[in-house]
Amino acid sequence: MSASNENLKDMIGQEYKDGFVTDIESESFPPGLNEDVIRALSAKKNEPEFLLKWRLEAYRHWLTMDHPEWSFVKFPKIDFQEISYYSAPKSMEDGPKSLDEVDPELISTYNKLGIPLEEQMRLAGVAVDAVFDSVSVATTFKDKLYEAGVIFCSFSEAVKEHPELIKQYLGTVVSQYDNFYAALNAAVFSDGSFVYIPKGVRCPMELSTYFRINAANTGQFERTLIIADEGSHVSYLEGCTAPMRDENQLHAAVVELVIMKDAEIKYSTVQNWYPGDENGVGGIYNFVTKRAECREENAKVSWTQVETGSAITWKYPSVVLKGDNSVGEFYSVALTNNYQQADTGTKMIHHGKNTSSTIISKGISAGHGQNTYRGLVKMGRKAENARNYTQCDSLLMGDQCGAHTFPYIETKNPSATIEHEASTSKISEDQLFYCMQRGISAEDAVSMIVNGFCKEVFKELPMEFAVEAQALLGISLEGSVG
Amino acid sequence: MLKIENLHVSVEGKEILTGIDLEINKGEVHAIMGPNGSGKSTLSYILAGREGYEITQGRVLFNGKDLFEMSVEKRAWAGVFLAFQYPVEVPGVSNIYFLKAALNGIRKFNGLSELDAMDFISSVKGKMKELDMDEKFLYRAVNEGFSGGEKKRNEVLQMSVLEPTLCVLDETDSGLDIDALQVVAEGINRLRSPERSFVLITHYQRLLDYIKPDFVHVLAHGKVVKSGGPELALELEEQGYAWVEDKLAS
Numbered sequence: 205m206s207a208s209n210e211n212l213k214d215m216i217g218q219e220y221k222d223g224f225v226t227d228i229e230s231e232s233f234p235p236g237l238n239e240d241v242i243r244a245l246s247a248k249k250n251e252p253e254f255l256l257k258w259r260l261e262a263y264r265h266w267l268t269m270d271h272p273e274w275s276f277v278k279f280p281k282i283d284f285q286e287i288s289y290y291s292a293p294k295s296m297e298d299g300p301k302s303l304d305e306v307d308p309e310l311i312s313t314y315n316k317l318g319i320p321l322e323e324q325m326r327l328a329g330v331a332v333d334a335v336f337d338s339v340s341v342a343t344t345f346k347d348k349l350y351e352a353g354v355i356f357c358s359f360s361e362a363v364k365e366h367p368e369l370i371k372q373y374l375g376t377v378v379s380q381y382d383n384f385y386a387a388l389n390a391a392v393f394s395d396g397s398f399v400y401i402p403k404g405v406r407c408p409m410e411l412s413t414y415f416r417i418n419a420a421n422t423g424q425f426e427r428t429l430i431i432a433d434e435g436s437h438v439s440y441l442e443g444c445t446a447p448m449r450d451e452n453q454l455h456a457a458v459v460e461l462v463i464m465k466d467a468e469i470k471y472s473t474v475q476n477w478y479p480g481d482e483n484g485v486g487g488i489y490n491f492v493t494k495r496a497e498c499r500e501e502n503a504k505v506s507w508t509q510v511e512t513g514s515a516i517t518w519k520y521p522s523v524v525l526k527g528d529n530s531v532g533e534f535y536s537v538a539l540t541n542n543y544q545q546a547d548t549g550t551k552m553i554h555h556g557k558n559t560s561s562t563i564i565s566k567g568i569s570a571g572h573g574q575n576t577y578r579g580l581v582k583m584g585r586k587a588e589n590a591r592n593y594t595q596c597d598s599l600l601m602g603d604q605c606g607a608h609t610f611p612y613i614e615t616k617n618p619s620a621t622i623e624h625e626a627s628t629s630k631i632s633e634d635q636l637f638y639c640m641q642r643g644i645s646a647e648d649a650v651s652m653i654v655n656g657f658c659k660e661v662f663k664e665l666p667m668e669f670a671v672e673a674q675a676l677l678g679i680s681l682e683g684s685v686g
Numbered sequence: 687m688l689k690i691e692n693l694h695v696s697v698e699g700k701e702i703l704t705g706i707d708l709e710i711n712k713g714e715v716h717a718i719m720g721p722n723g724s725g726k727s728t729l730s731y732i733l734a735g736r737e738g739y740e741i742t743q744g745r746v747l748f749n750g751k752d753l754f755e756m757s758v759e760k761r762a763w764a765g766v767f768l769a770f771q772y773p774v775e776v777p778g779v780s781n782i783y784f785l786k787a788a789l790n791g792i793r794k795f796n797g798l799s800e801l802d803a804m805d806f807i808s809s810v811k812g813k814m815k816e817l818d819m820d821e822k823f824l825y826r827a828v829n830e831g832f833s834g835g836e837k838k839r840n841e842v843l844q845m846s847v848l849e850p851t852l853c854v855l856d857e858t859d860s861g862l863d864i865d866a867l868q869v870v871a872e873g874i875n876r877l878r879s880p881e882r883s884f885v886l887i888t889h890y891q892r893l894l895d896y897i898k899p900d901f902v903h904v905l906a907h908g909k910v911v912k913s914g915g916p917e918l919a920l921e922l923e924e925q926g927y928a929w930v931e932d933k934l935a936s
């Protein structure tokens with residue numbers, strides 16, 4: 205291997221900057237999973253009967269399911285009895301309080317992560333729901349949003365304050381039986397975010413949830429439910445980090461989006477869970493089910509994700525296009541370095557007439573990273589004139605990483621059109637040399653080339669997030685240049 | 687400015703440059719001509735610092751300093767510029783962003799502050815106008831989907847923005863039609879100054895109709911086999927490269 209390839213290898217030595225642990229007294233369930241644990245969890249949250257019943261249905265079904273083995277990722281068998289299914293800071297025992305009652309240690313954790321929760325320091329134009337292990341610690345701008353008719357609160361609070369909405373929508377996109385990890389999540393989910401945008405309302409600010417795993421040996425199972433009623437519009441952002449630990453930790457979330465007639469949801473994720481060290485020790489297992497349903501005509505949803513973290517990422521944000529003329533989009537950047545594995549992609553399920561979907565996937569592999577794109581485009585019998593465009597590009601850095609592409613297509617309607625383009629490239633020495641000959645340092649050149657590769661995805665991110673995502677890729681690629 | 691002494695270069699055990707001596711002073715224009723495969727591009731890459739070559743003998747001094755001790759970027763910062771025979775595409779990176787990063791890299795090294803964004807853009811636009819380039823090229827990705835001629839113009843644009851002191855142009859004239867050749871040649875001529883030297887690598891005499899060199903060197907089999915004034919280029923044009931080969935053989 206030539207010298208500049210060596211430079212590349214040095215440069216992608218990753219430093220994880222959010223790996224600190226918050227020293228806080230927590231109340232955790234002892235490890236183990238059975239019906240009593242679920243009952244205890246539900247009781248702790250004072251949940252209505254229907255929810256407990258739903259959890260138990262999920263659990264009983266889960267017991268009958270096999271662990272899925274079809275993905276490209278490899279990891280040792282998970283012992284679900286060794287995980288604790290609930291952990292919350294002691295100070296949060298009585299549910300969300302006003303911000304001045306929140307433990308300063310928690311506030312400072314979020315400050316350190318760049319997510320100030322205090323009134324005077326808040327990010328202008330962005331409302332934040334901060335989830336710490338199993339509970340939501342604070343939601344900012346709640347009152348201001350409420351004036352606009354927007355409900356934005358923790359899932360637990362929604363269960364208390366708006367049980368009718370939960371009952372109406374929960375599990376209607378991802379049922380409690382959907383798949384192994386979705387069923388597990390339905391049984392034991394502890395908190396998450398809830399959003400309801402009423403008819404005709406354009407949400408006046410960006411909504412965002414920041415997930416933080418802190419406690420050891422705990423799984424995080426959160427659930428997000430967003431409903432955009434007729435003619436409404438919302439942009440929602442999701443960010444995540446976790447401490448550096450030698451053990452792997454499980455994060456199995458479910459996100460359900462419901463989009464009604466003429467409504468639109470833009471859902472963006474910057475996922476930076478701890479990826480493990482350079483030898484592949486530790487890191488988060490990120491097994492997530494995300495699905496959106498364009499339930500009525502002209503509904504539109506776009507998933508944009510930048511995945512730089514986690515030891516293993518296994519997720520396929522999907523769209524069910526039921527309404528005629530509805531639109532689904534998926535824009536993704538997934539970076540795997542060291543021994544990280546990502547098996548990610550999307551499913552676009554077309555049922556309605558004239559539905560259209562776009563998939564732009566950018567996979568970057570470095571070190572021993574393995575990056576898999578897996579996508580399904582399905583054109584149903586009634587999907588007259590449905591269209592899909594898919595573009596999958598892979599960028600390899602070094603020669604020990606891998607990129608794999610599995611595009612699946614099923615079509616039952618001959619009028620549907622599906623276009624697929626794929627490319628695999630290396631950061632070429634010619635490109636590096638060209639940039640460097642112009643006076644751009646090797647590090648800047650790599651980061652420029654990678655950012656250029658991701659451009660079509662970054663331009664879909666809200667401004668604040670685009671900057672963060674670029675910086676994150678910069679950090680992931682930082683290192684010494686020999 | 688540039689002194690090449692007994693330079694021998696090999697690739698994978700095969701000797702490509704077989705002992706080059708060349709001295710280029712401030713303000714001079716040297717043309718290097720020679721048949722395909724004679725080592726012209728290799729020489730230009732060696733000057734710019736590309737990896738993958740083995741320098742087996744000789745040295746190159748740039749303003750008295752050992753060029754081989756300097757990294758690729760350092761050479762660029764110190765004023766070495768190579769207009770590539772085959773300019774490289776950088777997808778997703780706009781021309782304007784690229785130019786700005788390059789210029790700021792050089793300015794930083796020279797202890798200058800970053801240029802004001804507005805000043806920068808208007809200065810670049812002025813230079814594009816001179817090169818008869820549409821402003822839309824600023825926002826297109828570097829060289830991506832550019833025609834051969836557009837790429838060459840873009841090289842000259844970069845050169846005029848970065849204002850290097852040693853300009854090495856590798857077949858910048860190939861692939862240009864006669865009008866474009868004239869525009870590009872004018873662009874290069876505008877940059878001529880007593881402080882700036884040029885190495886014009888070319889196959890054809892026609893570029894030298896527009897840019898008058900001080901010296902012409904003929905390269906064959908990795909060696910300068912003949913040096914002279916502008917008249918040497920004309921002689922070559924008349925006789926063809928076979929003439930050089932014959933001379934070598936005799």
Ligand SMILES: Nc1ncnc2c1ncn2[C@@H]1O[C@H](COP(=O)(O)OP(=O)(O)O)[C@@H](O)[C@H]1O
Pocket residue numbers: 697698702720721722723724725726727728729738
């Ligand atoms: N990387 C390389 N590996 C092997 N041979 C090379 C390499 N680069 C150049 N050469 C050989 O060196 C000789 C000179 O090439 P080059 O410098 O490109 O010539 P010119 O620019 O004069 O046409 C040619 O025979 C070419 O095939």
Ligand SMILES: [Mg+2]
Pocket residue numbers: 726727728771856857
């Ligand atoms: Mg050449």
